Amino acid sequence: MSAAFDLSTDTSGRLVFVDPAGTRHQNVRPLRMFPLTEPNHWISLQDASGREVGCIEDPSKLSEAQLTALRMALAKRDFVPVIRTIHRVARAADGHEWQVTTDRGPTKFRTENDEAIQSLGGARFVIIDDHNTRYLIPNVEDLDRDSRRKLERYY
Amino acid sequence: MPVQPQRALYNLANRLIFRATRNRLPSHATTDSTETLLQHAEARLSANERTIARLQTDLDASLHFHRGMVILTSLRLLSVEATKNRDISFRSWRLLDVEDLVLEELGATAEVHLVQAGELEYAWRVITGRVREADAFLARFKEQQRILRSESAALQKALDGNGGGDEFDDDATTTGPRGSPLIRLLKFALPWRSLLVLGFLLTLAHVGAQMITPWLTMDLVDNVLIPLQSATDRVHVKHVYRFAAFLAGAAVLTWMLNWAKTFVVARLAERVTSRMRRETFEHLQRLSLTYFNKKRTGDLISRIGSDTDHISLFISINLIEFLSDSLFFFALAGILIWKNPLLAIAALGPAPVVGWLVNKVRTHLRGGFAAASRAWSAMNSVLTDVIPGVRVVKAFAQEQREIDRFRAADKHIFDTNDRVNRTWSFFTPMIELLTDAGLITVWAVGAWAVAHDRITVGVLTGFVFYIYRFYGRLESMSRFLASAQRASASAHRIFEVLDVQPDMPVNDGRKKIGRIRGEIEFKGVKLRHGSRQVIKGIDLKIQPGEMIGLVGPSGAGKTTIVNLACRFFDVTEGAVLVDGTDIREIDVEDYRRNLGLVLQEPYLFFGTIAENIAYGKPQATRAEIIAAARAARAHDFILKQPDGYDSMVGERGQQLSGGERQRISIARALLIDPALLILDEATSAVDTETEREIQEALDHLVKGRTTIAIAHRLGTLRKANRLIVMEDGRIVETGTHDVLLAHSGTYARLHQAMMEVTHR
Ligand SMILES: Nc1ncnc2c1ncn2[C@@H]1O[C@H](COP(=O)(O)OP(=O)(O)OP(=O)(O)O)[C@@H](O)[C@H]1O
Ligand SMILES: [Mg+2]
Numbered sequence: 001m002s003a004a005f006d007l008s009t010d011t012s013g014r015l016v017f018v019d020p021a022g023t024r025h026q027n028v029r030p031l032r033m034f035p036l037t038e039p040n041h042w043i044s045l046q047d048a049s050g051r052e053v054g055c056i057e058d059p060s061k062l063s064e065a066q067l068t069a070l071r072m073a074l075a076k077r078d079f080v081p082v083i084r085t086i087h088r089v090a091r092a093a094d095g096h097e098w099q100v101t102t103d104r105g106p107t108k109f110r111t112e113n114d115e116a117i118q119s120l121g122g123a124r125f126v127i128i129d130d131h132n133t134r135y136l137i138p139n140v141e142d143l144d145r146d147s148r149r150k151l152e153r154y155y
Numbered sequence: 156m157p158v159q160p161q162r163a164l165y166n167l168a169n170r171l172i173f174r175a176t177r178n179r180l181p182s183h184a185t186t187d188s189t190e191t192l193l194q195h196a197e198a199r200l201s202a203n204e205r206t207i208a209r210l211q212t213d214l215d216a217s218l219h220f221h222r223g224m225v226i227l228t229s230l231r232l233l234s235v236e237a238t239k240n241r242d243i244s245f246r247s248w249r250l251l252d253v254e255d256l257v258l259e260e261l262g263a264t265a266e267v268h269l270v271q272a273g274e275l276e277y278a279w280r281v282i283t284g285r286v287r288e289a290d291a292f293l294a295r296f297k298e299q300q301r302i303l304r305s306e307s308a309a310l311q312k313a314l315d316g317n318g319g320g321d322e323f324d325d326d327a328t329t330t331g332p333r334g335s336p337l338i339r340l341l342k343f344a345l346p347w348r349s350l351l352v353l354g355f356l357l358t359l360a361h362v363g364a365q366m367i368t369p370w371l372t373m374d375l376v377d378n379v380l381i382p383l384q385s386a387t388d389r390v391h392v393k394h395v396y397r398f399a400a401f402l403a404g405a406a407v408l409t410w411m412l413n414w415a416k417t418f419v420v421a422r423l424a425e426r427v428t429s430r431m432r433r434e435t436f437e438h439l440q441r442l443s444l445t446y447f448n449k450k451r452t453g454d455l456i457s458r459i460g461s462d463t464d465h466i467s468l469f470i471s472i473n474l475i476e477f478l479s480d481s482l483f484f485f486a487l488a489g490i491l492i493w494k495n496p497l498l499a500i501a502a503l504g505p506a507p508v509v510g511w512l513v514n515k516v517r518t519h520l521r522g523g524f525a526a527a528s529r530a531w532s533a534m535n536s537v538l539t540d541v542i543p544g545v546r547v548v549k550a551f552a553q554e555q556r557e558i559d560r561f562r563a564a565d566k567h568i569f570d571t572n573d574r575v576n577r578t579w580s581f582f583t584p585m586i587e588l589l590t591d592a593g594l595i596t597v598w599a600v601g602a603w604a605v606a607h608d609r610i611t612v613g614v615l616t617g618f619v620f621y622i623y624r625f626y627g628r629l630e631s632m633s634r635f636l637a638s639a640q641r642a643s644a645s646a647h648r649i650f651e652v653l654d655v656q657p658d659m660p661v662n663d664g665r666k667k668i669g670r671i672r673g674e675i676e677f678k679g680v681k682l683r684h685g686s687r688q689v690i691k692g693i694d695l696k697i698q699p700g701e702m703i704g705l706v707g708p709s710g711a712g713k714t715t716i717v718n719l720a721c722r723f724f725d726v727t728e729g730a731v732l733v734d735g736t737d738i739r740e741i742d743v744e745d746y747r748r749n750l751g752l753v754l755q756e757p758y759l760f761f762g763t764i765a766e767n768i769a770y771g772k773p774q775a776t777r778a779e780i781i782a783a784a785r786a787a788r789a790h791d792f793i794l795k796q797p798d799g800y801d802s803m804v805g806e807r808g809q810q811l812s813g814g815e816r817q818r819i820s821i822a823r824a825l826l827i828d829p830a831l832l833i834l835d836e837a838t839s840a841v842d843t844e845t846e847r848e849i850q851e852a853l854d855h856l857v858k859g860r861t862t863i864a865i866a867h868r869l870g871t872l873r874k875a876n877r878l879i880v881m882e883d884g885r886i887v888e889t890g891t892h893d894v895l896l897a898h899s900g901t902y903a904r905l906h907q908a909m910m911e912v913t914h915r
Contacts, residue, residue, distance in 0.1 A: 031794055031799065032799060033777075033781065033793075033794065033799045033800050034765065034777065034799060034800050034801050035798050035799055035801055036798055036801040037763075037765070037801050038777060041777070042777055042781070044794055044799075046794070050791070050795065051791070052790065052791065052794070055781075057778070115803075118803060120763075120801070132797060134798070
C-alpha cells in the first residue's frame, strides 16, 4: 500500500496525508501505537477529530521525503527521553527523586510509587514521573554499573 | 551411593524429633462406628445376598448428629443405626415390597423417604453434603428394583459383569499421602541431597571444632597456669603463647566452618521453599473453579507467602543447627563422662528435666502456631477483600466498619501470638535457671573433688566451659522446638493444598481433539450447586457455525450453561458432547484452546493493553493484535491512551472504563480465532452505537465458528440463527425473534418489558 498514499508537510509545517482513495487530509497527527515497545513501527495517522485515517506499519518503506515529514511531525509530538546515567535516587516524603542524564541532557524528576517503574519485558524499562513524562531505558545492561545498582533496588 | 548418608540422616531426624508426633495421629472415631454398623449389617446377610451400595446417614429425627447406614443388597434394603443404649437397631425391607424411595431436599438437610402404599413408612436424614451420594444410592436402588422386577437372567448377568470393586469407593475421602508434615518436607529436599549432605558434614565439622577450645583450656590450666603460679619455671611461658596460638586457630576454624555451613544451608533452604511455592502454585492452577469458589484468596496467599517463609527459616537456621546440637550434646556428655563420671552426673542432672519440659511445651506450641497461621490467613483475607472493593467501601462510607474488621483480625493475630509467647516466655528462662543449677552443682562437686585431689583444677575449668556450651545448646534446641512446631504447622497448611485432588479431570480421557468443528450438544444435562439444582435438564444441539442467542431472566442459568460448555464444571447428570465426543473424555487444555470467552465481568491482568489482548496467544504479532482490537472496536480508544497499546491497564484493568474493558476482552477472545466463541453479556457495558459497531464486526467474525451469545438487550441477538429462552434452569422456548414474539411466551414478555423501558 506504500505506493498508494502520500505524506508531505504543508507550508505551516503540518502533516498532510493523501489516503489510497485520494482523499486529502490536512493536519493529520501521527501516533505511535507501541511507543515503548516498538516505537519505530506502526504509526497511526489521525485527523483532527481523532479518527484514524491511515496506518503505516513500516516507515522505512517510505520515500525519503515522506519519512522526513513523518519524523518531524512525530518528534514534535513525542518526548520520551532515554536515560543514559542515573546519578542519584533519593527517597523523598512521597516517592523518589531522580537525577539522571538523558539523551536530551541532564534532568531531575520525581516518581510517586513503585509502579512508576515498569518493565517492558527483558531489560527494557520505562519510568513514568509525576508529570506523566516517560523516561525510557532501552536496555538496563547498557547502563553503567553504578546506575544499574541504583535502579536494581526498585524493580 | 549418595543415597546412603541421606537415608541415615533421614532416619536419624525421624527418630530424634518426629517420633512422638507420629504416634499421636488421631484415631478416627467415626469410621470406627460406621465400621461396626456395617459389620452388624453384613452379619445378617443371607448366603445369596450381596451388598450393592450403602449410604451413610447423619441425623436423627430431632436433627441431632447420629450415625446410621442404609444398605442396598441384591434383595433387601437394610437400615442400621445405634440406639441410645448403645445397641444396634436394625430394620429391613424386601426390595420388591418397597413402593418407592424419594429424595426430599430441605435446604441444609435432606431426607430419603421410604414410601409404602402411598404412605411415608420410614425416613433417613442426611446433611446436604451427602445429597449426591444419596442420589447415586437411589439410582442404584431403582436399578436393582428394576432388575428384580423383570427377573431377567441376562440383566442379572450384566450387573454381575460390571459390578466389581468400584461399588464401595467412598468418594468423600480424598486425602492424599499422609505422614508428618516435617518428614514430607525432607522429601522436598531430596533433589538437593548433595547440598543436604554437605550441609550436614559441615555442621559435624563445626561441632567438632567447637570442642577444641575447652579441651585446650584443660591442658592450659593444668600444664601451664597452675605450674606457673606454684613454681617459677620460665620455660612454661612459651607454652602460653603456643596455647594462645592454638586457641586462635580453633576460633578461626570454627568461624570458617560456621560460615560455610550457614551459606550451604541457607542455599538449600531457599531452594526447598522455592520449590514448595512453585509446586503449590502449579497445583492451584490445576484445581477447578469449584475449589476457588470455596477458598478465600487471602488464605491461599498467606499459605504460599508466609507459610513457606516459616519453613525456609526453619530449614536454614534451625534444622541443621538442631542436628548439630544433638550431636554436640552427645559428644559432650561422652567427654564429660569419660573425664570424670561423678562430675558428669552432677552436671547433667538437670538435663532430663529439660527433656521433659520440652516434650510438655511442644504440643502446646504447635497448636499455638497453627492458630497463628490461621489468624494470619484471616487477616490477609480481609485485605484481599477490602482493598479491591475500596470504592464500594468509600461509596457507602463504611471505612470505620472495615477498620474495625481489620482490627478484629489483627487482634486475633496478637492474641494467638500472645498465647504462644506466654508459654515461650516461661520456657526460656526456665532453661536458664536449669543451666545455673547445673553450674552450681558442678562448682560445688568440683570444689569438693579438687579438695580431695580427685581431679585437677584444669579438668574443673574444662568442665565449666563444656557445661556452659552444653546448656547454651539446650537453649538453642529449645528455640528449635518453637521453630519446628511453627514450620510443622505451616508445612501442614501447604500440604493441605497440595493434597487436594484436582476434581475436574476425573475420567481424564486425555483425548487430543485439536480444532473442533464446533458442534455442541447438551444431552439431559443437570447441574447441582450444593443443594440447589441450578440446571434442571437441558437438551440442546448447536450446529457447527451456528449462532445461538441465550436469553432469559437473571439467574435462569445462562452463565452456568456456558460454564458447562467450557467445562469449568462437570455436569451432575447427562452429558455435554463436543463434535459427538463426551467433553469429559477430551483433554481439557486442548479443548479450551478452541474457546474464545468473553465474560460477564471482564477480567484484565496487570500489564499493557497489548499484553492483555494477546493473553491467549502470547506469540501473536502486532498486526494480529491490532486487527483483533479493530474488530472489537477498541482500536480508537486504545490510541487515546497515553502509551497506545503499551499503556498499562492497572490491576484488574481498573484504569479503563467498563465498556473499554469489555472491548479489550472481546479483542482477546477474537485474537485466538476460536472455533467456539462465547459472549456472556459481552457488550452490556458499551453504548448502543458502539454495540452496533461491534455487532457488525462480529457478523463477519462469527462466520465459520459456533457462537453462543448471551444478552439482556435483545436487539443484540438479531443475527442469531436461533434464540434459546431459558427460565429457572430449563429451556422454555426456542425459535427466531419473530416466531418467539408471535408465540407470546417468556420471550415476548421480556421483549415487551424492554420496549416499555426504552420508550418511556
Ligand atoms: N457457584 C455457585 N454456587 C451456587 N449457586 C450458584 C453458583 N453459581 C451460580 N449459582 C446460581 O445458579 C443460578 C444461575 O446462575 P447463572 O449465573 O447461570 O445465571 P444467569 O442466567 O447467567 O443470570 P444473569 O443474567 O444475571 O447473569 C443463580 O440462581 C445462581 O445463584
Ligand atoms: Mg450470567
